Amino acid sequence: MSLPPYILSLDQGTTSSRALVFDRAGKIISVAQREFTQYYPQPGWVEHDAMEIWSTQAAVAAEAILQASLHPHDIAAIGITNQRETTIVWDRTSGQPICPAIVWQDRRTATFCDELRLQGLEPLIREKTGLLIDAYFSATKLRWILNHVSGARDKAEKGQLAFGTVDSWLVWNLTGGEVHVTDVTNASRTLLFNIHTLQWDEELLQLFDIPYSVLPQVRSSSEVYGHTAGRILSHRIPIAGIAGDQQAALFGQQCTRVGMVKSTYGTGCFMLMNTGGKPVASQNNLVTTVAWQIGAEVNYALEGSIFIGGAVVQWLRDGLGLIATAADVETLAAKVPDNGGVYLVPAFAGLGAPHWNGHARGTMVGITRGTSAGHLARAALESIAFQTGDVLRCMEADAGAAISELRVDGGATADDLLMQIQADVLGAKVVRPQILETTAMGAAFLAGLAVGFWKNRTELEQLWQEERSFDPVLHSNGDAWQRGWQRAVKACLAWTETEPQPEPANIR
Ligand SMILES: Nc1ncnc2c1ncn2[C@@H]1O[C@H](COP(=O)(O)OP(=O)(O)O)[C@@H](O)[C@H]1O
Numbered sequence: 001m002s003l004p005p006y007i008l009s010l011d012q013g014t015t016s017s018r019a020l021v022f023d024r025a026g027k028i029i030s031v032a033q034r035e036f037t038q039y040y041p042q043p044g045w046v047e048h049d050a051m052e053i054w055s056t057q058a059a060v061a062a063e064a065i066l067q068a069s070l071h072p073h074d075i076a077a078i079g080i081t082n083q084r085e086t087t088i089v090w091d092r093t094s095g096q097p098i099c100p101a102i103v104w105q106d107r108r109t110a111t112f113c114d115e116l117r118l119q120g121l122e123p124l125i126r127e128k129t130g131l132l133i134d135a136y137f138s139a140t141k142l143r144w145i146l147n148h149v150s151g152a153r154d155k156a157e158k159g160q161l162a163f164g165t166v167d168s169w170l171v172w173n174l175t176g177g178e179v180h181v182t183d184v185t186n187a188s189r190t191l192l193f194n195i196h197t198l199q200w201d202e203e204l205l206q207l208f209d210i211p212y213s214v215l216p217q218v219r220s221s222s223e224v225y226g227h228t229a230g231r232i233l234s235h236r237i238p239i240a241g242i243a244g245d246q247q248a249a250l251f252g253q254q255c256t257r258v259g260m261v262k263s264t265y266g267t268g269c270f271m272l273m274n275t276g277g278k279p280v281a282s283q284n285n286l287v288t289t290v291a292w293q294i295g296a297e298v299n300y301a302l303e304g305s306i307f308i309g310g311a312v313v314q315w316l317r318d319g320l321g322l323i324a325t326a327a328d329v330e331t332l333a334a335k336v337p338d339n340g341g342v343y344l345v346p347a348f349a350g351l352g353a354p355h356w357n358g359h360a361r362g363t364m365v366g367i368t369r370g371t372s373a374g375h376l377a378r379a380a381l382e383s384i385a386f387q388t389g390d391v392l393r394c395m396e397a398d399a400g401a402a403i404s405e406l407r408v409d410g411g412a413t414a415d416d417l418l419m420q421i422q423a424d425v426l427g428a429k430v431v432r433p434q435i436l437e438t439t440a441m442g443a444a445f446l447a448g449l450a451v452g453f454w455k456n457r458t459e460l461e462q463l464w465q466e467e468r469s470f471d472p473v474l475h476s477n478g479d480a481w482q483r484g485w486q487r488a489v490k491a492c493l494a495w496t497e498t499e500p501q502p503e504p505a506n507i508r
């Protein structure tokens with residue numbers, strides 16, 4: 001019997017839930033999207049309502065199928081990709097979350113992370129997990145929940161609670177509470193997972209005080225984990241692919257050879273370089289992460305995580321009211337020939353790679369009476385490109401080779417001006433594919449491979465097509481322009497919420 005002709009990809013992002021239907025040619029047949037509420041209950045805290053994550057995701061899944069005039073039985077498999085690290089704890093019996101989801105951007109555990117660092121635990125944690133000690137990753141968020149939600153630790157010890165990143169939460173709900181799993185890519189973002197043995201690490205569980213009983217089972221990125229419960233999509237569809245959104249984008253961009261690099265410009269920006277079958281330890285404050293596991297083959301990546309990317313444009317729109325839509329930033333920034341000396345370091349949620357300073361906050365420098373809204377818009381776009389430039393330099397240093405080409409994707413790559421600025425900052429070619437939804441595409445590929453919808457990896461390579469590339473243009477005062485950014489970052493790091501800092505943040 002032949003397989004149904006479509007794959008449904010669920011892309012649960014930081015600001016919206018999306019569902020996309022792909023055909024065998026890798027073409028998008030339909031897209032449905034819903035934004036959901038962001039909660040900022042205290043400075044530095046970011047929360048989501050896990051039930052809203054689920055309800056928006058379930059709604060768009062149904063919408064995407066209907067929009068294409070399909071029926072659930074036309075779907076061969078579901079692939080899931082998700083905002084990573086965001087931590088959800090729910091009651092195994094009622095299926096209800098016990099508190100709001102703590103989002104990856106949330107800094108409430110930054111001080112606890114400082115303490116762990118001061119105890120000298122970083123080398124051990126780094127060696128086992130490939131990560132640094134930072135509030136970004138799930139372990140300290142999960143510990144916070146168990147310690148602060150009334151009765152949580154007791155229930156957890158009795159095996160009554162389940163922990164999951166968003167992928168686990170979606171699978172749990174899609175299967176009607178039958179399956180509690182995650183995949184290696186999501187597990188590798190928790191600080192609890194040993195990326196060498198590919199198992200939860202007993203020593204780390206003890207260190208973070210996490211009972212084993214709350215953890216999901218860890219599986220590969222491409223296999224059948226379970227089926228949708230009939231009442232969810234009126235048909236039992238296999239759930240056959242899971243990957244964190246940045247790893248899914250690496251796969252969707254077909255960066256399948258060692259040394260290939262992509263960056264995704266969404267809420268944050270995340271650059272990943274394929275390092276092949278062995279984890280490579282960074283000497284430059286990047287993290288090592290599992291890129292995917294397909295069958296027995298495990299692939300690793302180096303990652304530079306930038307917490308605020310496209311979100312700086314959202315801030316211009318929602319926080320300052322300077323623009324009506326995100327796309328307007330390009331027109332506004334194009335009104336001025338340069339930044340007029342203005343730099344914006346958008347450390348709204350601390351700084352990620354390569355500084356890893358959870359206490360840093362947004363900083364704007366170089367403002368004069370001549371500064372216009374155009375300069376702010378330009379400084380905002382440049383901040384995305386400069387942060388990406390800093391990460392790329394670290395990656396080059398780790399790889400010991402220049403990176404000549406960067407594949408890009410994500411919402412903000414629709415902005416041609418940003419892409420040109422990016423090429424100029426990097427001095428490298430920026431390549432934009434025809435399908436910008438590479439995250440969703442990666443998850444679709446992983447699910448499709450598992451059920452035989454696509455036969456092999458070679459077939460997938462042919463589905464990636466370039467749309468446009470941006471070549472770097474040399475600026476007459478390019479060095480001073482880039483030095484200005486470094487001075488702005490220094491100013492940002494000099495001003496932190498907690499004094500004194502345990503150690504200079506940018507030389508770990
Ligand atoms: N034309 C544009 N120029 C710059 N940024 C943009 C543009 N269009 C969208 N964005 C930004 O891209 C982000 C949305 O991208 P998306 O890939 O959907 O993000 P996520 O998956 O994190 O929710 C938003 O932060 C938005 O501000």
Ligand SMILES: O=P(O)(O)OC[C@H](O)CO
Nearest residue numbers: 013014083084266267268
């Ligand atoms: O939802 P995005 O696309 O901003 O991605 C968030 C990352 O997965 C956080 O690590």
